[in-house]
Amino acid sequence: VALVLVSLAIQTLRPLAGVREDGGTFEPVRLSRLALAVGLTAGYLALWKPLGFQIDTVVFLMVSPMLLGFRRPIVLLAIAVATAILIAFLFHLGSGAVLPAGVLRVGWP
Amino acid sequence: MLWLSGLHLVVEPLNLLALILGSVIGLFLGTLPGLGPGFALTLFLPLTFDFPAATALIFLVSLYTAAVYGGAITAVVVNVPGHPGNIATMFDGHPMARQGRAGQAIAAMGVAGCIGGMLALIVLITISPLVVDIALHIGPADYFMLAVFGLALVAATCGRHAVQGLILGGVGFLTSTVGEDPITGSFRFAYGNDYLMNQGINFAVIVVGLFALGSSFLMIEEGTAAVTPINAPISGVWSGVLAALRHPVEIIRASIVGVFMGVIPGLGIALSNIVAYIVESRLNPRGNFGGGNIVGVMAPEAADNATLIAELIPAFSLGIPGAISSALMLEAVTIHGLQPGPTFFNGNPVIAAFFIAAFLSQISFAVIGIALARFLARGAEVPTSILAPIIIVMGCIGAYAVHGTIGDVILALIFGLVGYVILKLKLPLAPIVLGAILGPLAEGNYRRAIIIEHATGKSPFLSPLPLTLLVLSVVVFVIPLWEQVRSARTARNA
Numbered sequence: 001v002a003l004v005l006v007s008l009a010i011q012t013l014r015p016l017a018g019v020r021e022d023g024g025t026f027e028p029v030r031l032s033r034l035a036l037a038v039g040l041t042a043g044y045l046a047l048w049k050p051l052g053f054q055i056d057t058v059v060f061l062m063v064s065p066m067l068l069g070f071r072r073p074i075v076l077l078a079i080a081v082a083t084a085i086l087i088a089f090l091f092h093l094g095s096g097a098v099l100p101a102g103v104l105r106v107g108w109p
Numbered sequence: 110m111l112w113l114s115g116l117h118l119v120v121e122p123l124n125l126l127a128l129i130l131g132s133v134i135g136l137f138l139g140t141l142p143g144l145g146p147g148f149a150l151t152l153f154l155p156l157t158f159d160f161p162a163a164t165a166l167i168f169l170v171s172l173y174t175a176a177v178y179g180g181a182i183t184a185v186v187v188n189v190p191g192h193p194g195n196i197a198t199m200f201d202g203h204p205m206a207r208q209g210r211a212g213q214a215i216a217a218m219g220v221a222g223c224i225g226g227m228l229a230l231i232v233l234i235t236i237s238p239l240v241v242d243i244a245l246h247i248g249p250a251d252y253f254m255l256a257v258f259g260l261a262l263v264a265a266t267c268g269r270h271a272v273q274g275l276i277l278g279g280v281g282f283l284t285s286t287v288g289e290d291p292i293t294g295s296f297r298f299a300y301g302n303d304y305l306m307n308q309g310i311n312f313a314v315i316v317v318g319l320f321a322l323g324s325s326f327l328m329i330e331e332g333t334a335a336v337t338p339i340n341a342p343i344s345g346v347w348s349g350v351l352a353a354l355r356h357p358v359e360i361i362r363a364s365i366v367g368v369f370m371g372v373i374p375g376l377g378i379a380l381s382n383i384v385a386y387i388v389e390s391r392l393n394p395r396g397n398f399g400g401g402n403i404v405g406v407m408a409p410e411a412a413d414n415a416t417l418i419a420e421l422i423p424a425f426s427l428g429i430p431g432a433i434s435s436a437l438m439l440e441a442v443t444i445h446g447l448q449p450g451p452t453f454f455n456g457n458p459v460i461a462a463f464f465i466a467a468f469l470s471q472i473s474f475a476v477i478g479i480a481l482a483r484f485l486a487r488g489a490e491v492p493t494s495i496l497a498p499i500i501i502v503m504g505c506i507g508a509y510a511v512h513g514t515i516g517d518v519i520l521a522l523i524f525g526l527v528g529y530v531i532l533k534l535k536l537p538l539a540p541i542v543l544g545a546i547l548g549p550l551a552e553g554n555y556r557r558a559i560i561i562e563h564a565t566g567k568s569p570f571l572s573p574l575p576l577t578l579l580v581l582s583v584v585v586f587v588i589p590l591w592e593q594v595r596s597a598r599t600a601r602n603a
Contacts, residue, residue: 029533030330037329038526041322041501045518048505061498068329068494076495083499087506090138090152098513 040064052102057084115461118163119469127164128466131171132473138172139179140485142321142503145192146176146417148510150437154444162445166463169441171470173434177378177413178222178474182485185214185406189324189500193316194378194413196539197386201398201405208401215482216349217403218410219475224353225364225411226471229418232368234464237454241426244372249557250569252375254578256551259380261586262387263540269596271589274540277531281544282551284310291553304516311517312379312545314508318521319538321504323528325497330529332493346482352403359389359404360411367412371419374431378416379546383539385412418467425453
């Protein structure tokens with residue numbers, strides 16, 4: 001059993017060391033971009049309650065694409081507002097759960 | 110005569126409108142990651158309380174059948190499953206989209222889903238009592254061996270990553286043990302945490318985290334590499350329709366898998382699409398599965414739609430729904446005054462209208478999907494910098510919708526990181542989900558079977574069905590490992 005476990009562990013850990021079964025290597029991880037992705041999502045969730053779902057979502061959908069290289073604020077604002085309102089409306093209709101209202105003070109205006 | 114009056118009800122202008130509207134809304138809701146037929150029904154069920162019974166049921170059944178197809182379109186175009194039922198669709202669907210064949214895939218799925226749903230309806234109407242009789246005789250030991258068989262299939266889904274796939278399947282299995290013990294009610298692996306004690310780890314949260322958040326993180330980290338802009342013209346919608354008609358055997362086989370998985374409560378579409386995919390890819394090992402084989406998108410869709418309809422069989426004839434979505438359909442029919450039970454299938458024109466509408470809705474979502482295929486396929490051309498944040502928002506909402514707690518969303522974020530690592534290592538994600546779904550099924554039924562054994566003194570595992578499943582599991586489990594060993598040996602000798 002121990003032998004099987006050790007061989008399984010080696011099999012699994014090999015790719016983590018960057019070695020592929022065919023001898024090639026994996027693409028390098030761009031840590032800064034990964035940190036940006038996770039950081040943005042964590043920030044979005046952290047502000048979910050204090051800001052409220054709609055405002056937080058609009059801010060997130062404006063800020064993230066800008067940081068990722070899409071720089072047309074008017075287009076972004078339109079997409080962000082439409083997405084936030086549509087989701088809040090669908091959620092209001094379909095779910096017993098209430099989205100955090102935050103500074104707007106109402107879950108669904 | 111009954112069917113004629115049913116048809117008469119369906120073709121009333123208001124009801125026809127309800128049918129088409131249900132398909133369109135279901136399709137679009139389904140495309141949102143994390144929101145499937147269950148969410149679509151919760152959304153619209155309260156709105157239909159005041160509708161006439163026939164109109165309400167026609168609208169809901171077309172909504173129900175179209176939602177999974179919508180999710181499949183997301184799976185093909187952006188490589189995120191709209192619903193756990195669309196996981197296998199991604200395996201070949203997204204490679205097809207990258208080759209500029211998204212339109213072909215969307216059309217082929219529409220036709221395959223339509224055929225799958227229709228075949229299941231024929232089963233539902235004709236041999237429902239017989240099917241229910243068989244399903245009722247499936248005991249805990251059989252369920253347990255079915256789950257073991259499903260876990261053994263994990264190795265087969267992963268090809269040359271069979272070992273890693275099994276480990277990931279084990280991780281998924283472990284997540285299902287967090288929270289309340291199904292038999293004794295004591296808490297396991299909760300470490301005094303209120304959230305884990307109350308909710309455990311819900312598999313819908315795992316799916317949203319791994320697929321929606323994980324792939325968004327990968328998209329952002331790799332720049333545009335995760336979803337390549339499709340430069341090839343989106344064509345081949347008709348060739349997709351024709352391809353579906355050229356593979357009747359595969360579609361019928363997948364539909365049979367789907368009906369089987371739907372009739373047995375608790376298996377459901379999250380499993381049936383993967384099993385149908387595995388069956389086709391194992392029966393045709395030279396078929397370039399995973400590289401854009403059109404059968405690889407048709408089989409899961411045919412199975413999904415067959416399962417959705419087949420889930421209504423135990424729901425309507427016994428009042429036992431096997432999934433959330435069929436429980437909601439059951440609620441819908443009871444709210445509108447129809448009584449589930451053995452006599453459900455005879456006598457009422459509204460019920461006849463419901464089945465005719467279910468039949469027609471298969472055609473209507475396929476036609477709408479095919480008509481919109483070119484437009485929907487363009488979704489893959491949205492820049493990653495916009496698409497990834499939108500998928501993150503949808504994913505968070507999808508996780509929040511499970512219980513309405515922020516804990517689910519935080520858990521989804523953690524699984525998003527796990528999903529990112531797995532995707533980065535180019536390992537398959539499906540085994541974790543399979544493990545998480547099969548875990549409770551295996552554990553609860555195993556312990557129930559043991560209790561029966563202690564009570565009766567006779568082992569339920571020694572009856573023919575569990576033994577057959579055991580042999581099949583061993584075969585399915587060993588073949589991919591043996592193939593791996595053999596290919597490693599030939600590589601070493603060469």
